[in-house]
Amino acid sequence: MANLLWLQGGACSGNTMSFLNAEEPSACDLVTDFGINILWHPSLGVELGTNLQQLLKDCVSGKIKLDIFVFEGTVVKAPNGTGAWNRFAGRAMKDWVSDLSKVADFVVAIGDCATWGGIPAMAPNPSESDGLQFLKRNHGGFLGKEFKGKAGLPVINIPGCPAHPDWVTQILVAVATGRAGDLSLDEFQRPKTFFQSFTQTGCTRNMHFAYKVSTTQFGQRNGCLFYDLGCRGPMTHSPCNRILWNRQSSKTRAGMPCLGCTEPEFPFHDLAPGTVFKTQTVMGMPKEMPKGVEPLAYVKYSGAAKLAAPKWAEEDMFVV
Template identity: 30%
Template sequence: MSTERHRPVETARPTERPDFLELVREREAGAVVDERADAIRAALSTATRGGLDVVWIQGQSCTGCTVSLLQSEYPAIEGVLSEFREQSSFHTTLMSETGTDAMNAISTDPDVLVVEGAIPTEIPRAATLGTDERGKRKPVVDWVIELGERADVVLAVGTCAAYGGLPAAGRHDSRRGEVGTDPTGARGLQFDGEEPGGVFGPDFEAGSGLPVVNVPGCPAHPEHVLLTLATILNGHEPDLDALHRPLPLFGPLVHDDCELREQYEQGEFADDPGDDGCLYEAGCAGVHAYCDDSVRLRNGGTAICRDVGAPCIGCVEPAFWDRFTPFYEKREDRGDAGLDEPSIMRSDDDAPTWEMRAVSAVVACLCVLIAAPALPVAAALSALSRWLGDGEPISWRDSDLTEA
């Protein structure tokens, strides 16, 4: 197959076709899909009626990302979304054609290649699609390389396609500091866990000049897929982070916008999933994971994992699964957490006033004197003096009470 590149996806001026990812920076989560439904519909229509070929290939996948997109609820764009699902040049799960007709429908020169699922590189026959010229089962890795070299844009949907995901579990055991093996040599398209590389290698660029654009998640959030794809179809280049994720969607730290953040700051922690309080001690990876799902929500904008008592398991991050297992157990900080340690955090403006400290100190001293009348009054007064002097809380270790 020739590797000569064809024309890039047509670039339009932003005033003509909106950059939905940039709009996300300015609006609340979910607002862009609601307010720009007509423009998103027009963008997706270019892949169904505008002559752009979109090929969606699945490797080692549970099809969860496709199901997530199928179950999205966007009444304003439902019609064109159905068209997109059904009229993409090729989609293993959704297309109506079968057998030879289905294989003949694959565009060998796609404008956009979407890959869902990890790619087995050491046992290629673990994921195959159709047959080659010799009549042998053709590995998905061969399809991905051939079509990726021809495509203008390559989009990795889901953590498996982006970084290896669950099929790569066993090779990235960060808890023990070891690197093991996985059965099939599963890789992401341009990353192997947290390391650049993957199937295409770190220097790969599609015809548009973009690297592989990653939209991770297990499964990927349907709005993340829609906004990224519509932006690309409109001819805009998304602003990507070092892991090739669109920054407007994957820049926020999950922890920062979590509805349990107040409990974290107050030091109120749940012992187990489902208990009241912040889920950090129950293994929540929200201080390590970057995406806006704390405010974007799922299920029609009603809930996300923490809302139903389940800790974040870091599914948008590279080296997921290994990096955050065993789930529901607090993990050691590798220095990549958004916060060093959970604590009661306050700004200088929120610090207790002199009067508040005095009242607290008097109460504390009274409790000490009542509970232990044998302790000298002088010791209690010394503790009170130290509290008022430097604002440090009374403790058995720090006050003169330890010397009584």
């Protein structure tokens, strides 16, 4: 039996909603089939007031063994580093995070806010929000660069705004069933099993990308969203087009550009207002190339590809 405690800092509860909607496995399966004992969760916990406070104190003291500490949301440090803007169970949440992380075997950050600050940590960051072990791309975060859980791993980061339900429950199962050692983490401590490939992998618009057939409208069923609508699929690590949302679809399949929500910079607030859904260009070239593509090769290739685009690439591929 693995004891799991889930707390929430500066967040919108989106990752909790995602977790509660998980299907493979579901939140119930974690308890009934995978030996996870949920000590407390903001939507599932039954303890309140002093009972909850005592539970947390017992985890900190070691009276209750804490196997997995899950954190959703940012660590709020305002005002002036006190954390008083986010008090929980009688003290600043940041102090619980600090104490609980020291005693947990594994610490898992769920969603962009917990992994690297997400939306709350956007400049000017009035809540002095921090991610657990990163602030945007900067390694360190609230717990510091050197932090490792008692089992020897750094914070396991499962980003996303929100994270896909399967990413959450499948990683929790791996950790709870003693397979955490099989998790290979990338430079941002994301499990490679979910975050090695690009969002573009499996996108149904790949042929339109290759032939440089663009769409300028949301929801249109043909045309790639990269050239005019700012799709970040070729620069973002996620399996959104391999592990579909609701087992049905993905943003790009539905005609909505990927916003890059699994990358530390999300939500890319350095863009000028009103330009999120617009591909940033410099002299007609995308300002940011798909990962691994040489600008000169891109110019040659994309010009030729557009000229060579077959008629079917312009057609609505879903007409029956």
